[in-house]
Structures are given as structure tokens and as C-alpha cells.
Amino acid sequence: MIPRAFIIGWPVAQSRSPLIHRTWLDELHIEGAYEHVALPPRELDVFLATFAERGFVGGNVTIPHKEKAFAACPVTTPTAARLQAVNTLWMEGGKLRGDNTDAAGFLASLDEDAPGWGKTLEKAAVLGAGGAARAVVYALLSRGARRIVVVNRTRARSEELRSRFGASIELVDPGDLASALAGSDLLVNATSLGMAGQPPLEIDLTPLPDHAIVADIVYVPLETALLAAARRRGLRTSGGLGMLLHQAAPGFAHWFGERPRVTAALRARIAADIEDKR
Ligand SMILES: NC(=O)c1ccc[n+]([C@@H]2O[C@H](COP(=O)([O-])OP(=O)(O)OC[C@H]3O[C@@H](n4cnc5c(N)ncnc54)[C@H](OP(=O)(O)O)[C@@H]3O)[C@@H](O)[C@H]2O)c1
The missing domain is CATH 3.40.50.10860 (Leucine Dehydrogenase, chain A, domain 1)
Incomplete structure (x- = not known):
């Protein structure tokens, strides 16, 4: 057989x-x-x-x-x-x-799309606190991220994530997104926003520094509005297909x-x- x-x-x-x-x-x-x-x-x-x-x-x-x-x-x-x-x-x-294998998949994809990204990772902003965000946060900690700011609609879920991973996780409400983005070396969308059939992810990327990398783990569509906006700003990007x-x-x-x-x-x-x- x-x-x-x-x-x-x-x-x-x-x-x-x-x-x-x-x-x-x-x-x-x-x-x-x-x-x-x-x-x-x-x-x-x-x-x-x-x-x-x-x-x-x-x-x-x-x-x-x-x-x-x-x-x-x-x-x-x-x-x-x-x-x-x-x-x-x-x-x-x-x-x-x-x-x-989601965490390893995320890291392999980022390594491929933005080589060297981990060398300068002081602060990362992660949007979302569901299962995929959990894998992303774990992955970033395994590569030495010092500060991870988690932004999620439902506070109880982001608190659960912080209790799981500890002191390097900071929580920011969606209304304070600009403070999460300011000084972040990496932004990751780990929500389902921006996915086909879901509401759009509409955020202003202006507070991100010019060297920031933007990753979106959504892969339908391949080029999300977030990735397109990041490219327009001249930032390096990584889409969700590589992780998949x-x-x-x-x-x-x-x-x-x-x-x-x-x-x-x-x-x-x-x-x-x-x-x-x-
Ligand atoms: N590329 C890959 O290999 C890969 C692997 C896994 C997942 N993904 C993608 O990652 C995304 C999340 O998956 P998941 O497994 O983490 O799902 P999940 O556990 O259901 O979590 C969904 C997340 O999206 C947020 N969200 C959903 N609708 C929202 C809205 N209208 N406004 C604000 N926030 C909203 C949720 O916030 P609340 O906590 O407030 O509900 C939560 O943080 C999906 O698009 C999935 O396809 C990709």
C-alpha cells in the first residue's frame, strides 16, 4: 500500500x-x-x-x-x-x-525574503494574538527579539499571550498603534485582516523607521494591501506564501x-x- x-x-x-x-x-x-x-x-x-x-x-x-x-x-x-x-x-x-512547524516556517520565509533581518531585531510589532500570532511571537523570541509589542482587538487574548511568553511582551491597544510601530524593526500582520473575504487591514505605516521590514502571513491575496503600502514606502517585505x-x-x-x-x-x-x- x-x-x-x-x-x-x-x-x-x-x-x-x-x-x-x-x-x-x-x-x-x-x-x-x-x-x-x-x-x-x-x-x-x-x-x-x-x-x-x-x-x-x-x-x-x-x-x-x-x-x-x-x-x-x-x-x-x-x-x-x-x-x-x-x-x-x-x-x-x-x-x-x-x-x-508554523514558527519554523515563518522564520524560514523571513530568512529567504529579508536575509539578515534578525541581526538588528530590537523591537518587533505583532498584530494579532490568535494561534498564528502565538507561533510568530515564539519564533521571534527564539531569534533573540528583545521587545515584542502585541496589538490585538481582544485584550484578554493578548494578555493570555503575554502570560505565556513573559516580560519581553508588551501590550498595546489598537488605538495606540502608532506607538507600537515607532522604532519597530519588524512589523508582522498575524491577524486575518486583509485576507480575501475578511475586512481590510487599514493602518498608517508612517511611524515605522525607514529600515523596517513588513511581513504579512496572510497569503490570499498574495500581495496584501499592507505589503503594497510597505513597498510604496520602500520597505522590505515578506508575504505569507513562503511560510505556508x-x-x-x-x-x-x-x-x-x-x-x-x-x-x-x-x-x-x-x-x-x-x-x-x-
Ligand atoms: N502563511 C501561513 O502559513 C499561515 C499559517 C497560519 C495562519 N495564517 C493566517 O494567519 C491569519 C490568522 O490565523 P490564526 O490561526 O491566528 O486565526 P485566529 O486564531 O482565529 O486569530 C485571528 C486573529 O485575527 C484577529 N481578527 C480577526 N478579525 C478581526 C477584526 N475584524 N478586527 C480586528 N482583529 C481581527 C483576531 O483578533 P481577536 O483576538 O480580537 O478576535 C485574532 O488576533 C489567517 O489569515 C491565516 O490564514 C497563515
Whole structure:
């Protein structure tokens, strides 16, 4: 039987993961499969307990299952334990294992798009305090960010983030955004604002210093209004597609035995699919 991997989510049809993994399977001439599994929350526990019997070797986890899947894993990586959420599952030694590759994906993407960005990182501003923002904050701390200012609509959520990561996190209300941007070496949008079908993200980038880098982890559209505004100001930018591609690679290696590469051809193929379906 060929190895089969899944992506579980609810909904999940919009996911680009199957296209990414099928492209790698083709490129590497590996006989394998990667399938969407639309899974309502009430079916998660049974699915996780039985997927191996159903012929799956593991898979990806997306909203809303990341936290519950973490809780179901007897073994997780230190990153997943810190984030209390998994996006990648596999079986090893008869046990379900979980990792969270969003943080590493974010860092790999930024390294690619803005080489050297981490060398001068004193202050970063992160918009959002959801699951993705948690991974971004963890990633920035792992690269030595001294101050991270989190700006989020719901205060309780940003407070939860600060209690998780401690003293280097400062909280700023959206009304004081200018103070968060002033002196920031890096701005990251980790909200869903600006994503197709969501309200726009409308912010004034004037307070950012001229050397600042602007990253947006939203990848539909590929060029968000935030990235376009940053480019107009002459700032370096990094979009969400790179994170999506890089977070996928470790799972592929677990399921299919070979570490795939994030190439320009893969990027172009997924970008074209995103453009076509808009
Ligand atoms: N590139 C990638 O590989 C990648 C990976 C993961 C996620 N993402 C993207 O990251 C984004 C966030 O994902 P997530 O998993 O963190 O989602 P989430 O846990 O639902 O968090 C959503 C965040 O957006 C904020 N938000 C939503 N609507 C808002 C509004 N109308 N006004 C102000 N703030 C609003 C939320 O603020 P409140 O706390 O106030 O609700 C929260 O901070 C999504 O666009 C997702 O596609 C990209």
C-alpha cells in the first residue's frame, strides 16, 4: 500500500496543502497520496485514534483542531509543547507524535525574503494574538527579539499571550498603534485582516523607521494591501506564501521519507493556483 497523508480541518476544502504535497510527490517520484479530510470537531478523537488503521501515515491539522490534536498526542516536540498546538502528526514507535512547524516556517520565509533581518531585531510589532500570532511571537523570541509589542482587538487574548511568553511582551491597544510601530524593526500582520473575504487591514505605516521590514502571513491575496503600502514606502517585505510552503516540508519528510525543497517552481505553482481561484 502506498503511504497516504491527510489534512484535517473544518472546513478544509480551501487548503493548498494537497497541491503542495502532491507537487513534491511528483517532483521526487514518490508513490504516495495526500488527501483532504473534512472533520467536524466531534469526530476528531475517533479519527486520531484510528487513522493508522485506515491506512494513513500522518498528516496536517488546521483550524479548529490544532489545540485538541495537541492534547491527544502522547509525544510532542518542545515547540508544540510551548505553543500547545500541533499542525503536523505522524506515527513513530506505535505512538502519535505532534509538531508545530508554523514558527519554523515563518522564520524560514523571513530568512529567504529579508536575509539578515534578525541581526538588528530590537523591537518587533505583532498584530494579532490568535494561534498564528502565538507561533510568530515564539519564533521571534527564539531569534533573540528583545521587545515584542502585541496589538490585538481582544485584550484578554493578548494578555493570555503575554502570560505565556513573559516580560519581553508588551501590550498595546489598537488605538495606540502608532506607538507600537515607532522604532519597530519588524512589523508582522498575524491577524486575518486583509485576507480575501475578511475586512481590510487599514493602518498608517508612517511611524515605522525607514529600515523596517513588513511581513504579512496572510497569503490570499498574495500581495496584501499592507505589503503594497510597505513597498510604496520602500520597505522590505515578506508575504505569507513562503511560510505556508516552509511549514509543510517537515511533515512531508516524516510521511514520505525525504525532505522536499521549497523551490521557485513550487512557489510559482501555488501562487498561480491562488491567483486562479480568486
Ligand atoms: N502563511 C501561513 O502559513 C499561515 C499559517 C497560519 C495562519 N495564517 C493566517 O494567519 C491569519 C490568522 O490565523 P490564526 O490561526 O491566528 O486565526 P485566529 O486564531 O482565529 O486569530 C485571528 C486573529 O485575527 C484577529 N481578527 C480577526 N478579525 C478581526 C477584526 N475584524 N478586527 C480586528 N482583529 C481581527 C483576531 O483578533 P481577536 O483576538 O480580537 O478576535 C485574532 O488576533 C489567517 O489569515 C491565516 O490564514 C497563515
